[in-house]
Amino acid sequence: MLVLAFDTATPAVTAALHDGERVLAESTTIDARRHGELLVPTIERVLSEAGAALRDVTAIVAGSGPGPYTGLRVGLMTAQGLATTLGVPAYGICTLDAVAYGSGLSESFLVATDARRKEVFWARYADLRTRLDGPFVDRPSEVPVEGLPVVGAGADLYRDIFGPSSSGPGDVPPYPYAGALASLAAERLAGGTPLDPPRPIYLRRPDAVAPGAPKRVTA
Structure with missing residues (x-):
């Protein structure tokens, strides 16, 4: 392999x-x-x-x-x-599974990454291998932290919202x-676990949009 x-x-x-x-x-x-x-x-x-x-x-x-x-x-x-x-x-x-696996955590926690637009992509985990819920995209204030550690770049970016539990272990990689x-x-x-095909998880539409028809100009 x-x-x-x-x-x-x-x-x-x-x-x-x-x-x-x-x-x-x-x-x-x-x-x-x-x-x-x-x-x-x-x-x-x-x-x-x-x-x-x-x-x-x-x-x-x-x-x-x-x-x-x-x-x-x-x-x-x-x-x-x-x-x-x-x-x-x-x-x-x-991608959130990779952050979770890299955390090495064995208890329940959340992963949050920066989704721009003042939002985060996040998911909940039972341990480093087991995703329980998500992924989702929400404003940080809407994420149900419930006192759990939050790791990832999103946790660092919105530490003031997630609270002191957002730090997690000091050596958890943000990416x-x-x-x-x-x-x-x-x-x-x-282990014979089926893996998904390489398809994107977007959760929302791209920022770029096709231009509309030109507006009519009248005298």
């Missing part, structure tokens, strides 16, 4: 390679505006660091969101293109780093 995983649903452009037992290489750049420019060089970097070739990859995994439309589709289209070229399966894993995504995918594949 050689799993290539990457995510572009958040400002983190991240990729990792996993051999079924451990992460061989991982690379992440935080840049919300250059997903398209950074993803392929990031993939090439982790392959080089691991001493592997793209033809050696046996599965492609992409974070499926939720996330902004433009960034999210970069990763999913790349996953589909690579899978077709290599003749290997492509899968999608909820869905690909090492966690690859490890979760490898674990599910080895």
Whole structure:
């Protein structure tokens, strides 16, 4: 098994390679505006660091969101293109699941990421592997925290609303780093857990809209 995983649903452009037992290489750049420019060089970097070739990859995994439309589709289209070229399966894993898995938490908690428009994408978990509810998109004040720890970049961004419980353990990563995504995918594949196809989780319409018909100008 050689799993290539990457995510572009958040400002983190991240990729990792996993051999079924451990992460061989991982690379992440935080840049919300250059997903398209950074993803392929990031993939090439982790392959080089691991001493592997793209033809050696046996599965492609992409974070499926939720996330902004433009960034999210970069990763999913790349996953589909690579899978077709290599003749290997492509899968999608909820980006919030990767944040949860990377948290290492064994008790109930929430994951929240920045959804822009003063909103967060969030989901509730029983532990790092088990999502109970979500994903949803809401204003931070509408998220039913109920005293649970909240982790992720959204928790940091709206700490004043989520309260002191939003901090969680100090070493919880704010983004869905690909090492966690690859490890979760490898674990599910080895255990025979079905994985979803690489389809986007948008939760709302894209910000960009097609222009309407020009208005009539009268004298």
